[in-house]
Amino acid sequence: MVYIFGGISLDIIASKKCFDLGTSNPLKFSIRVGGVGFNILNHLEYNHNIFISAIGNDAFGQLVVEKVRRQNFNIAIHNINTDLNLEDILKKNDKKLDKINYNDNKDSQSNETQIYEDQPFFKVFRNNFDNNICLIKNDKYQTSIYSAFMEGGNCLVAAADFEIIEKTLTFDIIHPILEKVDSKDICVIDSNLDPEECEKIILFLNSKGCKIFFETISLQKTLRVANILKNIFFTAPDVIEFNALLEGYSNIEQMIRDRNIQYILKTDGENGSILYGLDLKEPIHFKPPEELDVYDTTGAGDFLLSKIIEAFLMSRKIEESINYASEKVVEYLKELNR
Numbered sequence: 001m002v003y004i005f006g007g008i009s010l011d012i013i014a015s016k017k018c019f020d021l022g023t024s025n026p027l028k029f030s031i032r033v034g035g036v037g038f039n040i041l042n043h044l045e046y047n048h049n050i051f052i053s054a055i056g057n058d059a060f061g062q063l064v065v066e067k068v069r070r071q072n073f074n075i076a077i078h079n080i081n082t083d084l085n086l087e088d089i090l091k092k093n094d095k096k097l098d099k100i101n102y103n104d105n106k107d108s109q110s111n112e113t114q115i116y117e118d119q120p121f122f123k124v125f126r127n128n129f130d131n132n133i134c135l136i137k138n139d140k141y142q143t144s145i146y147s148a149f150m151e152g153g154n155c156l157v158a159a160a161d162f163e164i165i166e167k168t169l170t171f172d173i174i175h176p177i178l179e180k181v182d183s184k185d186i187c188v189i190d191s192n193l194d195p196e197e198c199e200k201i202i203l204f205l206n207s208k209g210c211k212i213f214f215e216t217i218s219l220q221k222t223l224r225v226a227n228i229l230k231n232i233f234f235t236a237p238d239v240i241e242f243n244a245l246l247e248g249y250s251n252i253e254q255m256i257r258d259r260n261i262q263y264i265l266k267t268d269g270e271n272g273s274i275l276y277g278l279d280l281k282e283p284i285h286f287k288p289p290e291e292l293d294v295y296d297t298t299g300a301g302d303f304l305l306s307k308i309i310e311a312f313l314m315s316r317k318i319e320e321s322i323n324y325a326s327e328k329v330v331e332y333l334k335e336l337n338r
Contacts, residue, residue, distance in 0.1 A: 012146070056164055223244055226244060252283075
């Protein structure tokens with residue numbers, strides 16, 4: 001099983017080869033569901049997944065659910081502001097579930113999403129469903145929004161509001177789900193979570209013996225988690241995020257030993273990437289992907305991590321996994337910029 005703890009958002013993206021600053025630029029906005037956690041789930045071609053995130057009780061949250069329901073996901077929604085807590089929902093023996101018209105037929109061609117509100121979702125998810133999403137609805141905060149202006153394939157400027165993820169995906173709230181994890185599972189965490197809560201979650205998952213993949217997301221969020229990013233299996237920061245993690249250390253080898261990071265992949269766009277690891281005698285350099293004429297690279301880092309996880313689940317070695325993921329990223333960018 002792959003457990004993904006992270007952000008889901010409504011993404012509003014403006015893309016152009018060259019913006020005219022100081023004036024209005026006529027263009028079409030792309031409005032889609034994003035967020036690091038959701039992007040990883042969406043790109044992961046593996047059937048046994050549970051994605052845990054949060055939405056607000058607002059129009060943005062409704063739009064997120066409406067867009068996601070058109071894809072082949074099963075969604076369980078729990079309103080944290082009701083009397084029942086998440087543990088109650090997990091343990092609850094609700095006979096109403098028998099009345100829900102869901103499809104147990106694996107051979108069915110229907111891609112209609114099933115949505116369950118305040119149902120015992122682990123009971124729901126035992127019905128041979130794939131690609132499961134648990135959305136914790138929190139009335140106190142608005143659904144996450146991410147807005148970016150992409151110029152010539154690079155992010156000119158972006159703004160993000162993921163406060164609901166920080167306030168909702170806390171150790172105490174998601175503890176009943178964490179209890180389900182075992183040593184054979186993979187857990188993915190993104191740095192939209194509150195750093196202190198993230199540290200508690202990582203420590204608990206370490207006790208379970210599972211492999212943890214961590215997504216640093218951005219420089220600002222990397223700086224927030226820099227002191228607690230320890231005892232993980234894999235992370236793939238870009239060169240700016242990498243340098244932030246390296247601050248205070250004389251070299252990368254000292255850093256990964258001190259932090260007990262099994263593998264860290266420094267990504268640097270057109271310059272390729274470098275893999276460092278506790279069991280590697282020397283760093284492994286990866287050639288950059290073929291040169292592409294793109295204007296939108298949104299989600300490419302999330303896509304890369306999802307494909308590395310995917311290859312790892314195929315029992316490929318780490319070097320093979322990165323080569324596989326890099327080739328897939330090229331296909332992703334070509335499709336995104338058609």
